[in-house]
Amino acid sequence: MRKARQRAELFSHLFAGIFFMIDYCQERPEDAAHIEHLLDRAFGPGRFAKTAYRLREGVEFIPELSMVALEQDILRGSLRYWPIEIGPSRTRAILLGPLVVDPELQGQGVALRLMEMSLQKASGLGHTLVVLVGDEPYYARVGFSAAAARGLCLPGPVDRVRLLARELMPGALAGVSGMIGKAQAERRRATDLTAEQRVANL
């Protein structure tokens, strides 16, 4: 009986390995069309009317943070980030999303992995603050909360409980409040900032 169970467990591990091998990597130029297709399927063309898109219009996404999940080189998931600024202090932050996973692979932890990996990278590159619009019960799994975003607002209609934030550096939100806007200044890599500029940005 015990042996049979062990054998069953071994097979299930083997099959999981064969049928579910996902590679996570930085988005490549050839992924763009597939990402649009996934997003169209998930959100429809109406997505462009969402307030979050006001912050993305005319601004390039951050390539070094934007990641894809690939199954045998087939695109199965995508997560992009955009640079934003908050309030009169124009505090720099990043906007997480859109996040999408192929319906066939949902519930396997792909989205969580995309977020964990990219947030870790963002932190390593010196980003201090992340904002998103989404469901708190889900994004709380990677540290986001509506409470953290209490002092922030968006340039358009949004359900307040869906505006979430997370500090990547403790204290990054201290004294930061106001309207979230597109990154105005020419985007510079966080890694290009001097230590002094990073402190000033807090």
Ligand SMILES: CC(C)(COP(=O)(O)OP(=O)(O)OC[C@H]1O[C@@H](n2cnc3c(N)ncnc32)[C@H](O)[C@@H]1OP(=O)(O)O)[C@@H](O)C(=O)NCCC(=O)NCCS
């Ligand atoms: C939301 C989405 C990206 C999650 O991708 P995923 O790879 O299936 O997510 P994960 O496997 O990492 O996590 C799945 C878990 O999150 C939960 N979850 C997913 N969406 C949720 C939501 N909106 N609110 C609360 N929980 C949610 C699932 O029930 C599941 O729970 P379990 O672990 O207890 O079984 C995916 O469902 C998707 O692409 N949806 C359509 C697009 C979308 O809504 N994007 C987010 C916009 S804010």
